[in-house]
């Protein structure tokens with residue numbers, strides 16, 4: 001370890017430190033890390049069904065440094081971008097990728113350019129990209145338009161594309177599957193997760209498969225890809241133009257990792273399903289009210305999907321289920337406040353406060 005750069009010491013608890021043997025990061029690379037990963041796997045008491053022997057856990061990815069799973073991909077993508085001599089990174093984003101790219105680029109001391117849909121990005125995510133000093137470019141189009149633009153950028157420039165079409169992103173994100181197995185001591189039987197651009201479902205499947213091939217486990221879960229009804233190309237089987245959903249993070253009609261996600265579904269014996277915005281918001285509220293977990297709407301689509309599947313009995317008894325909650329609820333305060341009762345407003349007296357409690 002003596003010859004490694006200062007950031008590669010054992011006090012660094014990020015993903016590359018923990019799972020470096022499974023990552024394509026050369027020993028000589030200086031890690032760009034914010035000690036991401038090691039997120040909680042929380043038992044969802046209210047969704048477990050002891051009668052059927054069903055156990056349900058949430059992988060709470062909002063606990064990552066920038067509040068979403070994107071940090072897992074970004075530590076590897078930025079480490080490799082810097083290692084390969086890039087002076088900047090670029091991405092299209094519905095918000096979380098831009099927040100993570102901006103933070104990790106700041107950490108690396110290089111520039112970030114982020115292309116976002118005008119007006120359709122949660123406020124917290126925009127604040128993050130701005131605060132980390134990214135150049136924020138709002139286009140009067142959607143994520144799919146932005147993706148086409150950044151993909152066709154000339155490659156001569158020393159600018160790395162850090163969307164999930166960058167294979168290093170998926171390598172970083174697959175570590176969530178490792179953590180789940182390391183915590184549970186086995187693979188779950190079903191894994192529910194939100195699907196937008198489809199990088200994450202592909203990454204999880206890669207992670208489960210690598211541990212399976214390394215004989216750490218002898219099973220892999222069925223991957224259940226959960227989409228918003230207004231942006232559900234995997235459910236309809238073809239790209240969707242003008243995707244629309246309140247879950248802006250997954251407002252995507254033309255997913256880039258189409259083939260990989262289809263392979264994951266097929267090889268795992270999984271399926272895709274869609275939930276409408278009302279079901280997504282009620283799952284988000286359910287998690288916040290009943291489990292104490294505040295996730296963003298796009299994350300709640302995994303639990304909305306699970307609630308549907310539990311109701312229609314498409315899951316076997318005696319099984320363990322994991323839902324990924326991809327991002328922190330604080331990123332989208334507008335949606336949270338819009339669906340909650342307004343605070344009561346009273347005079348600053350004991351009587352007034354007591355009356356409002358008793359009301």
Ligand code: F0G
Nearest residue numbers: 093094096097196197198199200326327
């Ligand atoms: N959940 C959240 C909170 C997300 O931000 C995203 C994607 C997804 C789920 C879907 O993951 O794209 O790998 O299928 N957000 C991207 C972004 C598109 O730009 O932040 P995916």
